[in-house]
Amino acid sequence: MYEPKPEHKFTFGLWTVGNIGRDPFGEPVRRQLSPVEIVHLLAEVGAYGVNLHDNDLVPIDATPAERDKIVAEFKRALAETGLVVPMATTNLFGDPAFKDGAFTANDPQVRAFALQKTMRAIDLGVELGAKTYVFWGGREGTETDAAKNPLDAAKRMRDALNFLCDYVIDQGYDLKFALEAKPNEPRGDIYLATTGAMLGFIETLDHPEMVGVNPEVAHEHMAGLNFLHHVAQAWDRGKLFHIDLNDQAFGRYDQDFRFGSVNLKSAFFLVKFLEDVGYDGSRHFDAHAYRTEDYEGVKDFARGCMRTYLILKEKAVQWNADTEIQALLAEINADDGSMAVYAPPYTSEKAAALKEASFDRIALGQRGLGYERLDQLTIEVLLGVR
């Protein structure tokens, strides 16, 4: 039961199960696994794919010959295990060169270097078979707005993404971009802080059809937002190109906890949404094990992410089939059709008639909606007593 299979499209970044447990207040607690070891670990736990930042695989100072050797070894591990690489991205946040950002940095040489590094990383991702390219602007932000005008930052981000979309078109790559929002950390404030902000920004680009979003649970939670609502808005716009699953206590730094380990009900409604609408992309766990864990614990973390997803997927089927829940939903959404006359499209006749219509406002306010019963039934499905 709840065994991950390739069709579930569960993926992990090299940096997730490869996280060695360093944090702002402590040194690493686990040895660094090689990318090849990580591929084999992910195969052992039943993952479908592995994602990477360029430098998770190829050190930033590797020579072209070293790069080719590393990539060849990695490809061999992929062939041996059958894992695929659905997504790739660039590390534009680790090297000190990017301390003031990459695409939005005040130094034009840093901005140009970031473009160069990203083009090379896109080449690597495409070489490994990636079809989605994520942009997380971890350093694209400020600690003081004295440093740069947010309009300049937005223009620089737009120029960079337009340049890179044109590069992908020029190269003939089959690749889409997915922008990942985060409100803060490591910068004091990060530009384009939420998925909603990203959706608005995408419409200002030259090739908006190539660009979607990669919402992450922890990042909208950090901003105190309902993650499902952001995912639904992205889906509604046809922009849910990828998703980062994990968990997170509200108002905390980015904890990147195991999926479903904190907010079980919101994880349930997210899984139900993804399954109900038929989301066909990767279920990418951008998370890592507790610092207390050894690599057996890391495998427990990875298995837990996938098991919880599959258990919640089964609960969603049960919720959709629960006769009492469905009867309540039918009652809540009862519609005698009398208001259909005002339905879109607008006409001046409809507006005139609606302005003259009479409503029993008191009665409208007195209706009980049964949400307590409906939510309790949901909780009882999740607790396994229905």
Ligand code: DIG
């Ligand atoms: C952090 O949530 C970011 C980085 O891990 C990476 O660039 C991106 C891809 O999932 N998520």
Ligand code: MN
């Ligand atoms: Mn995160």
Ligand code: MN
């Ligand atoms: Mn992420």
